[in-house]
Amino acid sequence: MRTINFKILLSDFNSYQFVLNPFFIRNWIGFCFFSTEIKLNLTVTKSINMNSRRDFVKKSAIIGAGAAIAPSLTFGTDFKISKEKLNVAFIGVGLRGTNHLNNALFRNDVNVVAICDIDERRIPIALDMVAKAGQKKPQVFGKDDYDYRNLLELTEVDAVIISTPWLWHARMAKDAMLAGKYTGVEVSAANTMEECWDLVNIHEQTGSHLMILENVNFRRDIMAVLNMVKQNLFGELLHFRCGYQHDLRGVFFNDGKTPYGEGVEFGDKGISESKWRTQHNLMRNADVYPTHGVGPIAAMCDINRGNRFLSLTSHATKSRGLHKYIVDHGGMDHPNASLKFKMGDIVTSTIETSNGETIIVTHDCSSPRPYSLGFRVQGSEGLWEVDGNRIYIEGKAKKPHEWDDATEWLEKYDHPLWKKYGELATGAGHGGMDFFVLNAFVESAKLNIAPPLDAYDAAAWSAITPLSEISIENNGEPQDFPDFTRGNWIKRRPFDWMKINY
């Protein structure tokens, strides 16, 4: 006689959640083959109301276990029982790392077991956050650039979140996967084509999962538009626009004390992102930050899952904005006024996909401009544009040839995840999307299943940087994307964004 414990949660989310864990499924499959007798234990529980984000997370941990029935569940040697608690280590606890840390500390399914940062000023800040959340003091690393490798040797660490400067991302992600850790890496994931391949190769070689922590994929309007795409509202997809259009001049330069808006120093004399990011503007003419734009679009058109990026052409304007900013704020005699920044102020890339769509990606961070990721999603039946908050669907718009205000549409197609948890997520940062990206990471890691944004996504999206650089260098010559899935994009099924519950 074999016993199955079958629990049904009558939740306050107006739906029945079947709570299964992978251990159950594995037993169940074995049992169907080898057993003739079944004893079914049925437990029905009524969930309590969520009063706080902490309650929510406690509950979502249970619901997350239901994700075991999602198609991405991996059976095999790396199969693990869903963990109640995930032991997470944080490599890099600067501005972004402490944001993730803060959100992790809201959860009661995460133990913060180790932190690492080479800037000793960041350590007490992070430790203080952990202490205030009532957790045990984590182990501390950061005595030198490679001390993170000692952190990776800790057997108790299940998962790591890497929020360091770009040049560290791929190296740390590779080391973390080699150490068998479930790995989350901030954007962009890689700087060179070799690094893109490394991420894929090490993932395949080790079976360790990698999630690119692209939070914009979880933005409320993006998930609503994704819902519209999946419901075929726009018809056959044709064209997209997106990018990173953010005046970062006050981030690229500072006075070494204030992270934003004061002074015109960078590198060793700067603080936070100006310490490392501005050097890329000086040395590279490329779209160095493509994933906030292209990540959400890739999800809409199923890149690496039935579709793929084929080729790209890129062009750059002249470089003026950063020099002007230095002169305006530091004077013509400031030593930085003589620097020649290589990156064009506006870099525009056009990507072709194998399904016949085009995607225009813009990088625009050195000029005065209000923030916008500039999304447009266009198909045979109509289009949505984030700028102007407008939408037009033929036959459904209020008037022919006139835009509808998108607000009503976005509310109507609000993603179920946002409907349920939006209010709780709002305090998490970046309007709530930071909550969802961490939630997806933690729930996937607890189950050790492929994350929604995986190593192939990290590689394909990040490849825009080196490809745009070569294209610009060669007067816009088209550059082919490698097929990081080695042909498997043909049979990989689209991720079911409408069914995810984490």
Ligand SMILES: NC(=O)c1ccc[n+]([C@@H]2O[C@H](COP(=O)([O-])OP(=O)(O)OC[C@H]3O[C@@H](n4cnc5c(N)ncnc54)[C@H](O)[C@@H]3O)[C@@H](O)[C@H]2O)c1
């Ligand atoms: N997804 C988003 O919305 C978002 C927002 C901001 C930043 N980011 C990304 O997050 C990453 C970090 O950005 P940030 O703003 O926190 O920068 P930051 O400079 O504030 O923090 C980076 C931290 O990494 C530490 N570090 C550097 N080398 C290290 C090493 N070898 N070992 C351990 N620690 C090391 C630094 O000391 C610093 O504290 C970047 O990749 C950035 O692009 C993403």
